Amino acid sequence: MRLLNSGPADLAVHSPERAVTQLYEAHAPDLVRLALVMVGDRATAEDVVQDSFLGLYRRWERLKDTGKALTYLRSSVLNNCRSVLRRRSRRLLGAQEPPAASAESRVLDREQGKEILDALRRLPHRQRETLVLRFVLDLSEEETAQIMRVSRVTVRTNTSRGRTALERMLGEAR
């Protein structure tokens, strides 16, 4: 699930429609995977990614460096995921059932995979996002820091805390 860190080199010379569509074709699957791991259901993940591309399209003329469009998109997807999760928990719906998993994921790794992703989704959002960017998307500390707009030290701290918390939760569950 490795992503390139910049969009196609000739993006700047294209119309915004064409440039954004080109980015969508190249990176939408990875961004939907990122959103799916964060929010847990496919339809919401697709909506979040569509919203992020729409936001990019609207801001295209104001982007100082179109080569950083992918960094913007990843950051936007994380922000939108955070908002979705916050809305779920703060709409006073409380302990609603998590969204249903896809047919594939129900069959695959039913036990352990679900357990670890459930535990991941219970982490504080900063730790959760850091672990997903570092370990699921295989991004470097530097790339993760750029997307989350924090320092590398913070990335390291969140990684360590998130990992410890996950180990504890998984240990207790067994």
Added chain:
Amino acid sequence: MNIERLLKDAAAAETRGVTRESLPPLSLPAARRRPARRWTAPVAAVLAMVAVAAVSVGLRGVLRGPDALGAHEGPPYFLATQRKGGVGVFDSWTGRKIADIRPDAGHYTALAVSADRRTAFLAAETGSCRTHIEKATLRRDGTVASRTTLPGEFGPPADEMAATADGGRVALTFDNTTGCVGDDLAVVESASGTTRGWRVSPGGADTLSSAQSPVWAADGRALFLAENVPAGPGEDYTGPDLSELDTRTAGAGPLRARPVLRGITDLSSLRPSPDGRTVTAIKKNFGADSALSSIAIVELTLSGGGSGETSSVRELARMTARQIAPAPSAGFQTTLDATGRHLLVSSGHDRAVFRMDDGRVRRLPDVHRDLDLIAW
């Protein structure tokens, strides 16, 4: 335990069905048509007039300096967490930042400000299973006069907080999904740090099974809490109930509170009236496509007899999604001030903040960021 490997495998299994072919095409809005050339001259003339007006207004603004606080209706400033860390105090009319409050350690997970705007409480998660409450005294202009850390420590991170009108007490609910041990609700006396705690008891017949969205009655004694009540077999889910806890008489231990309202789905930022008969709240409305269509301030009547009947909802004011931005449904933070008359909306998509006062919508000109937690 190799967490990296486990995460990678779990994510790969979860997302295996996501392929380029399985995704819908990107849907972008149609490009705007340029106006015909015959309109060029009048449009240019209007633009020139607007530019002249803007320059003169701007120059006057520069000479006069920023607007003074308190000149407008509603609370003069609000607190909000910032992406780069810490909490900012912002002018609630212009959005200009007035002060920064940074934690000595960790990060803030919940905020509350008293209705008199003089006392703010900030819950700081300072380590694993360690939460402290900071109290900041604010001057009339929103700058910070003093900061202290209240005595005592909590295990789980604070989820939400509510301050009494005079700042004498603060109520906290906790995020108990983190594996940290502690109460589900606590009330802290801000002068002494004396704390009382309660636990929810899932399945208890006459006790609350969850406690969310705390808000104080005007007397600073009764505390309202939302309780999520799952639907039974064959029942329709009607949303959480609102209950009232008398914090002076209720003993510590299992949380027993009196239901005052049933089924408050989609309501947030509840603000009881001074006479305790009604409650004002924010209601978000969504269209058939799940996109946000409007944000309304509504009023509900509380049940006096303790039966907690469902109330009719009276709409007081409404802000449509189109008024704040043609933005997607995700990413709106909303909060009411203590009176329930003034609404603040942060749009994460456009990094803009709006307010609504008696139905009038206005964008805060000096804030170009999205806000996370807001206390107003």
